Amino acid sequence: MKRRNFLKSGVKGSIASGLLLSSNSISAKDKKSKDNIINDGSRDNWKQLSDGKRGKPERFKEVNYKVVVVGGGLAGICAAVASAREGVETLLVQDRSVLGGNASSEIRVLVNGVNHLKPDWIPERETGIIEEILLHNRFNNPQESFSVWDHVLYDFVIREPHLELLLNTQAVNVEMTGSSIKKAICWQNSTETEYHISAQQFVDCSGDGLLAASAGAEYRTGREAGSEFNEKYAPEEADGWQMGASLLIAGKDMGKPTAYSPPSFAIPFDLKKSNPRRKVRSFNEGYWWVEVGSKHDIIAEQDEIQHKLMGYVHGVWDYIKNSGDFEGTENYALEWIGSVPGRRESRRFMGDHILSERDLVDHQHFDDAVAYGGWSLDEHNPGGIENLDEPPSYFHYHFKKVYQIPFRSLYSRNIDNLLFSGRNISQTHIALSSTRVMATCALMGQATGTAAALCVQHKKNPRGIYQKHMVELQEKLMLNDAFIPDHPAMDKDDLAKEVKQWSASSTQSGDVNLLNDGWSRDFKGVLHHWSTDQIPASVQMEWEKPVALSSIVLKCDTNVQMNIMMRNNYNNRKIFTDTVPPELLKDLNLEARINGKWVTIGTITDNKTRRIKFNFDTIKTTSLRVNINETYGSSIAKLFEVRAYEKSVIS
Template identity: 60%
Template structure:
């Protein structure tokens, strides 16, 4: 087929034309609290008959058309890992923010509806993770505290708690962003529809962030995008096809089963499609079968979004067909007592639109470990390109796993905003990148890092009164420093915050040291990496770290970065794996209790204490004091006999 490289749709284009409930253009309304109570309308779909609805409790006669107009600084579309981190970071950095999610739960592919492991950089050549920190780690740690039973439905509500507790952030669930309304080349508002309340929302905003994956808001704004595979010659990509085509990696239906303790018969439903095992590539492994098969997948060489419902029906059939083969082929006697426990009804997506920014990330940038002045995130999952056709292309492996990385690669900020819509940012699988680059960066924890970056960037845009491209031109150092302060990690980019008073300390020392050095706590690197040590570790507990200044300094914040063992994964898995690479518990390295003292007018004064810390980034906030020294007393971890710290920062405000 002839490949369509760029697509451009206006706000009145075909994408939006047939999907929004029809609302008449001529109407007179009575409103209360933003809700239309009575409407007269000459549209045939909404005659405005006052006899239509009589509310018996009040006697009110009203038309059921509901509308709200709301105003926010930052509007985030999509409540997966990227969208959650974008919204939380924007809100925490001072912007009035709304998060719009089209499902009843948050989490996207990681939610209970789909149950994909929230993977990140855990596929390097050395076999070790280089785990993400910042907001996504905070979320995963919270899950370890609140959901030790590892329930996916409880995980949904851990995410819900995490978002709804933010004071500067509002959440709309069951709400789809239908189209963008434009003004002077910028997005002025997102027109949204909330299924459960029959409410049409007009959400006005200054900065819009599309983390929805498919990116309908961005597409209807006129933002340039691509779908399909680039030709190898365009970016000199060795794993791209010789000729460009429309193929996109597909969506997957997952399932799981459990041992019922007795023989369980299985009769396939009517929509089942036979699995032809004899034609299948050996990479389509059927063991272990308890947690299902990630390769029950269907891609598309055309419009993968338009094909979604047809593919969903097929995928349900293929999933049951594979299970029918396991149960009834006679080749898996160990499955006799097993029955299906859960089957996904919402296929998890991997690829559709990729929106074009000022830079397009490609295979060579990743494999060549290109260093970017505007780096704001990183990745390192392998180049994991699923085969065109998915389960309908059985002779090929389900994924090629082209190559693993020796070290993590950088993701530049220029890939995270639109080249032609000036107030549009994006994060997730829809960023500015090639198809081959997407095969690695689509992993959810990597998307979460991009989300934190764009949320933080949006808050800077609001504070400075600028647009995303201006961040690249004038404020990239400020963005990077804020991300590092908030415990994100940028490879080969140490923090050098000029407002960090700890860096000006004349002396830093510890009561005991087993490894590392206390002076490393102000070197700006928040983890040991590339064979270099950047920590201090105590010799037993309790222990103390002390910072001294030649002259008194004003302090109101002290922030620490402790150890959570970033060489071990924290994500919840369906198999509850607990080994050297995966943990299903609160990290035993995490600092649990500590206190802070300050020397004021020559006397040591207790400032604050924390007894049940649950985060890697630990913050002490207090009224401004004038001190010549501070002392941090570390008392207990969640299991380790020593404590390890990676950073100390001090600020006046």
């Protein structure tokens, strides 16, 4: 069987082609849950010097949750947080000591998304949970330390009610009941503890997808033939090539001449012998094109790839420092060198829809759209740095507008209770070349986490959510500030839709009546906001008859045409910033007219999110007023949406 073909294992069978696992997935009928498959500790014979006792420690745990998310990259974080915010007991399992995946301090890949669109190269930045994370970092890590970033992510996760975290833990196998995962079998290497984790729904956001593969979820590796999905940029014949992993570095100006001698394992590099598109633009950031891929089993080859990358990255730095071709390198030294390669591609699991190049470039409209992307078709060359004749990436196609990602590509078509988010979703190799960037993956994560919670609440599998509760899923996502292109919000529970009259103290642009038009940003050149001409300012809404309210949700401005992730340089200040967005509202309050008098029912003095929520004891009123008192620097303020609910908004 060619590696690009479907790879499938039955519940009791091993994974086809022998990829990664040597043990079979476990049938509930074949194994008792306490038959440890990793280490049962039977030969342990510890002597505790404190009390002289001998014996073996108990390091086996059975735990139960409603939703288990495997993989603590940005997709997994957003999935776990989204699930927990729906009030569902959720566990996030991460195989490293830090969260963030490719974005963590171990790897340091930029959190790219829809960074720039033709013709003006302006972003259409992601909102929702991923924006909350990036704003949380802006407030708590202004020095842009990657080590602090790790702790920002840790804080973002562990502060969430209904969410628990297991670090240093890998899901290595599963226990199945029919075509459903019953338990994830996990090993925590830091405590030598085996976990058997039961759940109703599982979300695999781990990239390589060992949990999903162990369950027998169908997947592909390699490149499809162009004829299979009518893809212009795919090869004529299918092959096993997968984009490679990269190893990054960081240089620092030491203020004095600093010598560099390469280590023994450095691999010589000469930029003059390379394709001219391979550039050295600065000395303080790494080079993504220091990359090694595979046309075979990229997972099994991980150690070999890592060794090569460590050699290549030193060879590149040796050339920069010692070739004499670059002015200004004398004072630069390596401040940080990665040891964990950041992988771009391995398994892609098959869902009810396989996202393809044509879906992206033709901007296919999906009734079940839940996320979007717009990074270029950025397919790296076969061979990476070992293929210097070709450019490091082809950048086949640059988008003028964003494309949609359907929910049917985010769940397994043959495992009933399995979803996935990130680079392992149901898509072709060419589609992956765009969707793999982390802010896009994070949007998928918010969608699958929310969907997993709905599965629990409605006692459905993911396909059942698609068939019966798709609109509910989309409305929840948009309520929680995810943006779905060409899908305006139509929440039937939003009482702002019944407002008889909107009025504002001042208007510079837009229209106050746009605050309930269903759009949470200006889009495709059409305004969907109300902007003040000064601060303080207020907006007021009037109902024809009293309404019962206990929750108000606002969407303010954070300038989604500006990227806010950390970077190693900010040469392009037009679309990248290293500050908190000055447009963000900081101080505001909410008033209601009750029995003919204006009463303050909510005050926020240090707001740090685009989506602002007021929950309060139920009131009856005919009028509300939002008073805007201060931003983080802008002299005007914008609102895009005001929603009103009888019940408190919990998520």
